[in-house]
Amino acid sequence: MISFSSTFKLSFRALRVxxxxxxxxxxxxxxxxxxxxxxxxxxxxxxxxxxEQISKMxxxxxxxxxxxxxxxxxRMGAGTQSTLTMDDAAAIQKECSAVSAxxxxxNGAAQVVSxxxxxxxxxxxxxxGMLEVRDWPLSAGRPFTDQDVRSATKVCLLGQTVVDNLFGxxxxxxxxxxxxxxPFTVIGVLGPKGQSPNGQDQDDTIYVPVTTAQKKxxxxxxxxxxxxxxxxxxSAADLAVAERQINDxxxxxxxxxxxxxxxxxxxxxxxxxxxAEQSSKVMTMLLGAIASVSLLVGxxxxxxxxxxxxxxxxxxxxxxxxxxxxxxxxRYQFIIEALTLSxxxxxxxxxxxxxxxxxxxxxxxxxxxxxxxxxxxxxGFSGLIGIFFGYYxxxxxxxxxxxxxxxxx
Amino acid sequence: MAIIEASNLSMTYRLGxxxxxxxxxxxxxxEKGEFVAVMGPSGSGKSTxxxxxxxxxxxxxxxxxxxxxxxxxxxxxxLAGIRNKKIGFVFQGFNLLPRTSALENVELPMLYAxxxxxxxxxxxxxxxKSVGLEGREHHHPNQxxxxxxxxxxxxxALVNDAPxxxxxxxxxxxxxxxxxxxxxxxxKLNNDENITVILVTHENDIAAYSRRVIRFVDGALVSDTRxxxxx
Ligand SMILES: Nc1ncnc2c1ncn2[C@@H]1O[C@H](COP(=O)(O)OP(=O)(O)OP(=O)(O)O)[C@@H](O)[C@H]1O
Ligand SMILES: [Mg+2]
Numbered sequence: 001m002i003s004f005s006s007t008f009k010l011s012f013r014a015l016r017v018x019x020x021x022x023x024x025x026x027x028x029x030x031x032x033x034x035x036x037x038x039x040x041x042x043x044x045x046x047x048x049x050x051x052e053q054i055s056k057m058x059x060x061x062x063x064x065x066x067x068x069x070x071x072x073x074x075r076m077g078a079g080t081q082s083t084l085t086m087d088d089a090a091a092i093q094k095e096c097s098a099v100s101a102x103x104x105x106x107n108g109a110a111q112v113v114s115x116x117x118x119x120x121x122x123x124x125x126x127x128x129g130m131l132e133v134r135d136w137p138l139s140a141g142r143p144f145t146d147q148d149v150r151s152a153t154k155v156c157l158l159g160q161t162v163v164d165n166l167f168g169x170x171x172x173x174x175x176x177x178x179x180x181x182x183p184f185t186v187i188g189v190l191g192p193k194g195q196s197p198n199g200q201d202q203d204d205t206i207y208v209p210v211t212t213a214q215k216k217x218x219x220x221x222x223x224x225x226x227x228x229x230x231x232x233x234x235s236a237a238d239l240a241v242a243e244r245q246i247n248d249x250x251x252x253x254x255x256x257x258x259x260x261x262x263x264x265x266x267x268x269x270x271x272x273x274x275x276a277e278q279s280s281k282v283m284t285m286l287l288g289a290i291a292s293v294s295l296l297v298g299x300x301x302x303x304x305x306x307x308x309x310x311x312x313x314x315x316x317x318x319x320x321x322x323x324x325x326x327x328x329x330x331r332y333q334f335i336i337e338a339l340t341l342s343x344x345x346x347x348x349x350x351x352x353x354x355x356x357x358x359x360x361x362x363x364x365x366x367x368x369x370x371x372x373x374x375x376x377x378x379x380g381f382s383g384l385i386g387i388f389f390g391y392y393x394x395x396x397x398x399x400x401x402x403x404x405x406x407x408x409x
Numbered sequence: 410m411a412i413i414e415a416s417n418l419s420m421t422y423r424l425g426x427x428x429x430x431x432x433x434x435x436x437x438x439x440e441k442g443e444f445v446a447v448m449g450p451s452g453s454g455k456s457t458x459x460x461x462x463x464x465x466x467x468x469x470x471x472x473x474x475x476x477x478x479x480x481x482x483x484x485x486x487x488l489a490g491i492r493n494k495k496i497g498f499v500f501q502g503f504n505l506l507p508r509t510s511a512l513e514n515v516e517l518p519m520l521y522a523x524x525x526x527x528x529x530x531x532x533x534x535x536x537x538k539s540v541g542l543e544g545r546e547h548h549h550p551n552q553x554x555x556x557x558x559x560x561x562x563x564x565x566a567l568v569n570d571a572p573x574x575x576x577x578x579x580x581x582x583x584x585x586x587x588x589x590x591x592x593x594x595x596x597k598l599n600n601d602e603n604i605t606v607i608l609v610t611h612e613n614d615i616a617a618y619s620r621r622v623i624r625f626v627d628g629a630l631v632s633d634t635r636x637x638x639x640x
Contacts, residue, residue, distance in 0.1 A: 002520055002521060002523065003523075006520055006526070013508075013509075017508060315504075316506055316507075318504075319504050319505075319506060319517075320517070320521075321489065321492075322463070322465060322492060322498050322504070323492065323493065323498070323517050323518045323521060323565070324489050324490065324492050324493020324494070324518055324521040324522065324569075325489060325521050326485075326486040326489045326490070326521070327485060327486055327489075328486075329521055402465050403460055403465050403466055406465075406500075406504065
């Protein structure tokens with residue numbers, strides 16, 4: 001059997017004879033591999049962005065909103081406008097064992113003024129538990145306390161975006177801002193979190209004690225009413241248990257019989273986000289699959305050229321056979337030739353793919369992540385394509401009759 | 410010692426409904442070191458005979474024993490191995506690989522014999538030198554004259570130390586002077602290395618270099634004569 005390095009030299013020489021043809025044949029693979037890498041980079045970029053947002057949003061989160069959810073969407077429970085209260089939140093905290101933190105939320109939008117600057121933003125009235133639910137550390141100052149909540153003090157925590165718009169680079173701590181013309185003291189700044197999975201700027205917010213929001217800012221239709229209760233389960237494994245416990249507890253507290261619709265909805269945010277993450281992964285695979293079609297087309301190009309090459313070199317094959325080349329010597333030679341074509345194409349394709357994903361992320365503003373597995377995958381795939389599509393021409397060449405091949409004009 | 414023993418060899422091609430007997434019932438023995446010329450009119454089966462001797466083709470009947478080995482029903486790859494080790498081919502059209510240097514053409518049989526690159530180069534250089542092509546190692550076939558190309562082919566035929574050289578009209582494309590040079594080279598190899606040479610020719614002048622002439626007519630051996638070798 002003829003050695004690998006000799007075979008490789010042979011194929012390299014053969015490819016050099018028809019430089020232009022070899023280059024054009026490679027182009028198919030180059031584009032294919034480039035497309036696979038770039039598409040996977042776009043897809044992986046999107047899902048890693050979602051993953052990052054999920055971890056920033058806070059983990060193991062459950063959200064309880066008033067009203068019932070049916071297949072048709074949200075509709076309000078009969079006769080109850082807003083059914084969640086501070087007491088519900090307290091009860092969840094006390095009785096649901098799978099829950100680690102609870103934060104009732106009463107929120108609204110308002111105009112905020114500091115000096116001559118003003119800014120419109122969402123005001124979230126909540127309890128100190130919120131920072132734990134959302135895994136949200138402060139970048140400066142202190143959080144408000146349970147005492148602040150009990151006595152409805154006029155203190156606030158500012159999101160980074162609000163700080164930027166009202167204070168620029170000045171220190172906001174201890175400053176007074178006016179929300180709906182009511183003065184609040186800034187006691188802390190929330191650490192920057194970036195965009196939420198649905199594209200909202202999470203830093204464009206102000207946290208105030210929930211009681212202050214109820215009494216001074218947005219009012220309530222009934223005492224202690226809240227719009228949302230945010231809950232953090234003890235762990236990912238506890239999410240389902242927590243959901244069930246909350247469901248049971250609120251049913252009991254709201255006197256809802258077994259036949260009646262709930263007047264509240266429990267949403268497992270983490271699960272929803274994971275579903276989004278999952279679908280973006282599916283999207284990535286889909287993009288990759290579509291791009292691999294072009295790789296396949298490149299492979300067919302290789303097969304085509306190899307068939308032409310075998311025909312053109314019939315006489316050469318005859319000479320080699322007459323001189324002692326065995327079936328596999330010939331087959332090997334043409335397979336290696338196809339493999340060389342596809343691997344050189346694959347290598348160039350990786351470069352194109354890397355460049356392409358850079359350009360894509362610059363033009364479209366998407367993050368793209370080129371993963372090492374995607375490079376190895378497409379490189380290996382192009383090799384396989386070379387072998388797969390090179391095999392048939394090589395097989396044909398190796399089975400030629402030496403005499404017929406020698407006589408071929 | 411007989412290097413070639415053919416008994417009742419026949420080769421029949423089926424062309425539609427009729428059978429074409431390119432060779433029929435050929436029995437022949439050739440000893441090691443003989444110099445044989447094969448003659449006969451066009452279409453008489455000379456090339457067919459050579460292809461069978463060279464293990465490029467299998468006869469449809471009879472037995473062929475090459476160097477003590479019956480080659481009737483051995484595999485394709487084993488035939489390739491025999492061609493590689495025992496037979497050196499010299500063709501009318503030279504059959505060198507294009508765009509490939511003389512040196513690499515001569516290295517080819519050793520490539521398939523599995524010799525290392527260093528050995529291949531060494532032996533190929535020596536073979537080229539022995540056919541008088543020193544200094545032409547790196548020329549490609551299209552940079553060589555017909556006679557020089559045929560010398561490269563002869564170097565390629567003998568580089569693997571094959572005991573037999575089969576030459577089908579080796580001088581068919583060459584002028585008289587060059588033909589004589591090629592024949593003298595073959596005679597020298599026959600005398601010095603005891604290589605068995607079997608060649609097909611249409612010309613009596615060329616056949617005169619041999620010591621034995623066999624004649625075919627319509628696929629049958631019609632005469633087998635020994636003669637004084639012209640030197
Ligand atoms: N593959 C083939 N299929 C059918 N017939 C063939 C084949 N090869 C040879 N023949 C026939 O066999 C006969 C012998 O052919 P061969 O080539 O041996 O003749 P030759 O003596 O070498 O002639 P020339 O001197 O012209 O080279 C011819 O009639 C030829 O047509
Ligand atoms: Mg002939």
